[in-house]
Amino acid sequence: MTPHRTPDQLHRFGYLGPRGTFTQMALDAWDGADGREQVPFGSVDAALAALRAGDIDAAMVPIENSVEGGVSATLDALATGDPLVVIGEVLVPITFVLCARPGMPLSSVRAVGTHSHAWAQVRGWMSAHLPDAAYVPTLSTAASAAALGAPGDVMFDAGVCAPVAASNEGLVVLADDIGDNRAAVTRFVLVSRPGTLPEPTGSDKTTLVLYQQDDHAGGLLELLEQFAVRGVNLTRLESRPTGEAMGRYCFSIDIEGHVKDARVGETLMGLKRVCADVRFLGSYRRADGVRAGTRPGTSENDFDEARAWLEELRG
Numbered sequence: 001m002t003p004h005r006t007p008d009q010l011h012r013f014g015y016l017g018p019r020g021t022f023t024q025m026a027l028d029a030w031d032g033a034d035g036r037e038q039v040p041f042g043s044v045d046a047a048l049a050a051l052r053a054g055d056i057d058a059a060m061v062p063i064e065n066s067v068e069g070g071v072s073a074t075l076d077a078l079a080t081g082d083p084l085v086v087i088g089e090v091l092v093p094i095t096f097v098l099c100a101r102p103g104m105p106l107s108s109v110r111a112v113g114t115h116s117h118a119w120a121q122v123r124g125w126m127s128a129h130l131p132d133a134a135y136v137p138t139l140s141t142a143a144s145a146a147a148l149g150a151p152g153d154v155m156f157d158a159g160v161c162a163p164v165a166a167s168n169e170g171l172v173v174l175a176d177d178i179g180d181n182r183a184a185v186t187r188f189v190l191v192s193r194p195g196t197l198p199e200p201t202g203s204d205k206t207t208l209v210l211y212q213q214d215d216h217a218g219g220l221l222e223l224l225e226q227f228a229v230r231g232v233n234l235t236r237l238e239s240r241p242t243g244e245a246m247g248r249y250c251f252s253i254d255i256e257g258h259v260k261d262a263r264v265g266e267t268l269m270g271l272k273r274v275c276a277d278v279r280f281l282g283s284y285r286r287a288d289g290v291r292a293g294t295r296p297g298t299s300e301n302d303f304d305e306a307r308a309w310l311e312e313l314r315g
Contacts, residue, residue: 013190014039014047014059020142020165026090026188027060042139044073051191052082060090064187067180068120070238075252078191078281079209079240085282086189086207087198094184096122096141098175099166100158101148106174111136113144114160117186122160124180133158145169187287197283200258203291205235207281210251210271211242220251226270227255230263231298256292258283262303263294 016023017040041047047059062071113136136156138144144159149169212219236254257264271278
């Protein structure tokens with residue numbers, strides 16, 4: 001396995017563009033990305049395809065929102081194709097503005113363009129202030145601002161984006177802070193090609209995709225028991241269709257801990273025995289710095305003592 005490079009050896013960072021996206025804000029906040037080349041891509045799939053092809057060294061993509069949950073484009077792209085691993089995460093507080101070309105009053109807005117996750121987070125404001133406005137989906141929030149900032153006709157009168165995107169494109173802000181949940185946060189992950197694992201920090205997270213052997217009563221419970229009996233806490237659990245047939249799903253999961261932790265390692269071995277496939281998507285330091293808690297009997301020392309006891313029995 002080729003060792004992954006340290007941040008100072010990563011020179012080309014891809015991100016979900018265009019400039020002014022929340023994803024670029026996440027990349028700007030990543031230690032080691034400052035001063036490196038940033039390459040925007042029109043979609044998550046395009047960014048990860050470029051990473052797999054070796055055109056870039058790492059890619060920053062959104063994976064989860066505190067209001068809308070998982071970002072399906074990212075979850076599906078990581079669950080299939082050549083293996084990639086998450087090497088870090090960034091949390092970005094989300095603040096939306098409604099912007100338009102100069103001269104466009106709020107009362108004249110008939111259609112609004114933005115990304116689907118952003119639209120879901122401003123539906124309440126739109127219902128109260130622009131109840132008749134149609135929604136026009138765009139590839140990103142910044143893409144709506146870029147379309148309005150470019151010459152020519154567009155399919156919408158206003159866009160929902162980050163304040164920086166509106167400023168970049170010379171647009172007028174019609175309304176500030178229009179998010180329905182002002183505590184909204186989006187989680188972004190920096191993804192790289194597989195390599196040597198970073199050492200555990202005590203404040204780590206591991207991401208997995210699990211595929212069932214078959215669909216049967218209690219199947220999910222069997223998977224969850226592997227975590228529960230070893231004291232491993234799940235921080236995210238989502239089902240995603242595999243595309244093989246109706247009713248066929250895989251499970252995208254984040255857990256507390258590092259694959260080098262005894263309880264996590266033994267959990268993965270248990271999952272390997274009962275799953276059709278286990279896709280390991282990396283162990284990495286948590287952005288919030290929260291340390292994993294352990295129940296009695298699930299500490300590293302507890303696992304070491306149990307292993308030593310078994311070895312003594314075996315002679």
